[in-house]
Amino acid sequence: MSRTRSLSDIDIQMDKVIREVTFRILRYNGTGEPPTERDYTVPVKRGMTVLDGLLYIKENLDGSVSFRYSCRMGVCGSCGMIINGKPALACQTQILDLDRDVITLRPMDNYPNIKDLVPDLTNLFEKHRRIKPYIIRPDRQELDHPTREYAQSPEELEAFLQFTYCIKCGLCLSACPTVATDPQFIGPQALGQLARYMIDNRDANFDERCDLVDDVHGVWRCHFAGACTEVCPKGVDPALGAQLVKHYILKHHWFGMKKKVTQLIPETVSGTRREGIPEPPPRTVESTT
Amino acid sequence: MKESRGWFLFMIAGLLLFVLLGAHLIGMHLSSLFGISYEKTLSFSHVAERSANVAFTIFYLILLALALFHGSYGVRAILLELPWSQGRERIITWIVAGIGLLFFGYGVWAALAALGQKGVFV
Numbered sequence: 001m002s003r004t005r006s007l008s009d010i011d012i013q014m015d016k017v018i019r020e021v022t023f024r025i026l027r028y029n030g031t032g033e034p035p036t037e038r039d040y041t042v043p044v045k046r047g048m049t050v051l052d053g054l055l056y057i058k059e060n061l062d063g064s065v066s067f068r069y070s071c072r073m074g075v076c077g078s079c080g081m082i083i084n085g086k087p088a089l090a091c092q093t094q095i096l097d098l099d100r101d102v103i104t105l106r107p108m109d110n111y112p113n114i115k116d117l118v119p120d121l122t123n124l125f126e127k128h129r130r131i132k133p134y135i136i137r138p139d140r141q142e143l144d145h146p147t148r149e150y151a152q153s154p155e156e157l158e159a160f161l162q163f164t165y166c167i168k169c170g171l172c173l174s175a176c177p178t179v180a181t182d183p184q185f186i187g188p189q190a191l192g193q194l195a196r197y198m199i200d201n202r203d204a205n206f207d208e209r210c211d212l213v214d215d216v217h218g219v220w221r222c223h224f225a226g227a228c229t230e231v232c233p234k235g236v237d238p239a240l241g242a243q244l245v246k247h248y249i250l251k252h253h254w255f256g257m258k259k260k261v262t263q264l265i266p267e268t269v270s271g272t273r274r275e276g277i278p279e280p281p282p283r284t285v286e287s288t289t
Numbered sequence: 290m291k292e293s294r295g296w297f298l299f300m301i302a303g304l305l306l307f308v309l310l311g312a313h314l315i316g317m318h319l320s321s322l323f324g325i326s327y328e329k330t331l332s333f334s335h336v337a338e339r340s341a342n343v344a345f346t347i348f349y350l351i352l353l354a355l356a357l358f359h360g361s362y363g364v365r366a367i368l369l370e371l372p373w374s375q376g377r378e379r380i381i382t383w384i385v386a387g388i389g390l391l392f393f394g395y396g397v398w399a400a401l402a403a404l405g406q407k408g409v410f411v
């Protein structure tokens with residue numbers, strides 16, 4: 001006879017400590033002194049993420065450990081760090097999946113460090129701002145006070161959709177070997193987003209966008225190492241974005257490529273009622289509007 | 290100049306080098322395929338004979354120009370990945386371009402000198 005597990009059985013299973021793991025955290029106090037490693041022992045239950053482990057440390061072992069987080073579900077992009085040598089989101093990394101007795105944690109590479117696992121992301125956001133990450137069109141009035149939608153087919157949406165999943169976690173810049181040697185390099189996150197707006201047929205600023213990263217520290221410094229795509233937790237392919245940007249800039253400057261910009265959908269045609277159609281039965285509930 | 294212009298020429302030079310260097314390697318090292326012995330290809334009289342040929346000279350000058358442009362642009366790209374000030378970046382570009390031109394000038398001089406020695410060599 002098979003035994004069905006009750007919900008309380010599962011609760012007990014989830015609550016069972018499965019193993020103890022050492023969190024080796026690179027601590028930095030923000031004063032310029034060299035960072036030092038500190039070990040914390042964390043009892044690990046099924047389903048615990050690295051972020052859960054950090055919260056356990058903060059609540060029970062050492063309240064001074066600093067790290068960033070907000071959503072705990074891979075949406076806000078706050079909890080990026082180097083976990084066992086690889087850039088990853090702490091809230092998306094299961095401790096048991098790492099299958100190690102010691103987990104090393106340090107702040108993301110290629111950013112200045114503020115404290116412990118908190119990097120200074122100013123650079124990331126400034127680079128993102130440089131590529132003007134918003135739709136630019138001459139019909140400003142319509143943009144600010146929309147009356148209708150811009151026509152866009154599912155295929156046209158599909159062409160850039162993956163880039164819209166970027167959560168600005170900055171892991172791709174942390175993995176990028178070019179950013180490591182050239183901090184001024186525009187970086188994969190911004191290039192992915194630039195590709196997004198270059199492809200989006202609602203954006204009418206293609207010509208200017210072609211000039212935004214056409215300089216010595218712009219898109220041409222990308223060596224297509226692909227590390228950015230490898231670490232992106234949202235499945236975005238910023239390396240592809242960079243190559244698309246190169247492709248569009250070359251086509252624009254050498255072959256005069258222009259972009260076909262979409263327009264507003266035509267005004268809805270009002271219908272005419274045919275003769276002889278019976279009236280609907282009376283309403284059975286009152287309308288709330 | 291927009292960086293895209295230099296980068297595009299860099300790529301085109303790379304592609305052409307692929308063809309021209311291929312032709313050079315086949316001519317120099319796989320000449321036995323065409324019934325010419327390897328020793329003969331590299332013998333002084335054969336080198337002198339080739340150097341005195343206008344078509345060969347033009348071929349090698351094009352090869353030299355492409356190789357120097359491709360190489361210098363690559364070296365500049367590597368150097369510019371280091372954190373320099375904008376002024377220094379411009380100086381680096383000029384220095385690399387200057388060295389490239391110097392080598393090209395030297396190559397042209399050597400090629401023309403060999404052409405001019407036609408009577409002596411052949």
Ligand code: SF4
Pocket residue numbers: 165166167168169170171172173188189192228231232233234235236238
């Ligand atoms: S492209 Fe991916 S790794 Fe880079 S910031 Fe966006 S979500 Fe993060």
Ligand code: FES
Pocket residue numbers: 068069070071072073074075076077078079080089090091092
């Ligand atoms: S806490 Fe929001 S992405 Fe990890």
